[in-house]
Amino acid sequence: MDAISLAYRDALNYASQRAFELDKTSSAPRLHKAVYADLRAQFGLGAQLACTVERQVAATYQTQWTKLKQNLKAREASHTKRRYKGLDAAPKFVSRTLEYQHGRDYSWKKGGKVSISTLDGRLVLEYEGYQKHLDCIARGCETGAAKLYHQKSKKRYYLIVAVHIDLPDPQPVGHxxxxxxxxxxxxxxxxxxxxxxxxxxxGAQVRQQKDHFARTKKALQRKGTRSATRRLVMLSGRERRFIADRNxxxxxxxxxxxxxxxxxxxxxxxxxxxxxxxxxxxxxxxxxxxxxxxxxxxxxxxxxxxxxxxxxxxxxxxxxxxxxxxxxxxxxxxxxxxxxxxxxxxxxxxxxxxxxxxxxxxxxxxxxxxxxxxxxxxxxxxxxxxxxxxxxxxxxxxxxxxxxxxxxxxxxxxxxxxxxxxxxxx
Structure with a gap:
């Protein structure tokens, strides 16, 4: 699993740099012509994963362009003087998370197993998870794209699957x-x-916790050692998870x-x-x-x-x-x-x-x-x-x-x- 996740991340950064050189393009077809062959040959990705890389990079650049336009409007309206710098350099991808397409990169097997694509072919594994979601999958509900997420602290991979649940159209009398x-x-x-x-x-208690994170990060930044940098990365993920859990x-x-x-x-x-x-x-x-x-x-x-x-x-x-x-x-x-x-x-x-x-x-x-x-x-x-x-x-x-x-x-x-x-x- 390490090989496929690292290859995917390197492919994202390669495609991001090529898109930056192509006038910061957000066009997936244009990017496809420029990098598809290299993604297959240089990084060993399958056809579907290579296309997913292109779409993800194109979507990232589209987001950056949207934020830039919003910033220009805000500056014209004197809402801010800060210039958006997201397109000054090619966006860099650090996470080892990759995206699988259902039916192509992963599929469900009998007996509570799932088949996923790797650089060395398909790998069939047993899975477990939240019981309500497992029941939906067992009933054959529609599943969309999945993300293979690497949790660095536990050195473990998780397959995060999007489950589509059909709900009746809302009506005003029903609320x-x-x-x-x-x-x-x-x-x-x-x-x-x-x-x-x-x-x-x-929100006082949560604000105090955030202030604690800020003080700790400030002290580690002043220290500047390699161990302090590693600690900063851990704190960043911990703070993000704390806020998400609270919400x-x-x-x-x-x-x-x-x-x-x-x-x-x-x-x-x-x-x-x-x-x-x-x-x-x-x-x-x-x-x-x-x-x-x-x-x-x-x-x-x-x-x-x-x-x-x-x-x-x-x-x-x-x-x-x-x-x-x-x-x-x-x-x-x-x-x-x-x-x-x-x-x-x-x-x-x-x-x-x-x-x-x-x-x-x-x-x-x-x-x-x-x-x-x-x-x-x-x-x-x-x-x-x-x-x-x-x-x-x-x-x-x-x-x-x-x-x-x-x-x-x-x-x-x-x-x-x-x-x-x-x-x-x-």
Missing amino acids: SNVVGVDVGQRYHFVATDKDGKSLFEK HTLAKMLLTRFPNSIFGLEDLSSIRERIERHADPKVSKKVKRTKRHQSQWSFAELQTMLAYKAPLYGSLAVRVDANYTSQACYKCGHVSRGNRPNAGLEFKCEACGHRGHADRVASVNIALRTLLVRQDWMSTGALSMRPDVSDGEASRPHSGCRSAQEVKAARLRRYAELRWNPDTSA
């Missing part, structure tokens, strides 16, 4: 509850349902607490460009720590996990606009930055005097907007906002000839008319 979820750093989330019941999850737990907590619900999630696209500022070496340690906390905020991962887990729990996640959710009073509709004194956790409406927790106010506003999405869904039969599409795509069914900005402005005007009354929100 009786609506939950608004406000994500943040001081509170990982604050969720409020249509009956006014709220769930708070503080899995938070997503499951929400789904089990609010079953059969429509979860409203804020559209936080490009938020990093809006909140991060140009690096200044003269700023205080407190400001640097705040910027680090912002850069480590894993809201997108939490929202993604909640969105893909929701159908398994009979729920659904939709995306709503995040504008003014923590500045708008849901009692009278007044919107102002002054409603949040010193941008703190206290909300005090300048117009009607309503007080509350700022994050809970945001979650209530998100719940109101989610209720509006549900009402439109029931009246039109089309769900307009989903968490896995962009804002322009989400609003296209109702946009006609109007631009995405005009459609969003119209939605914001509708939001301004919403008022919160748990007794009549059902």
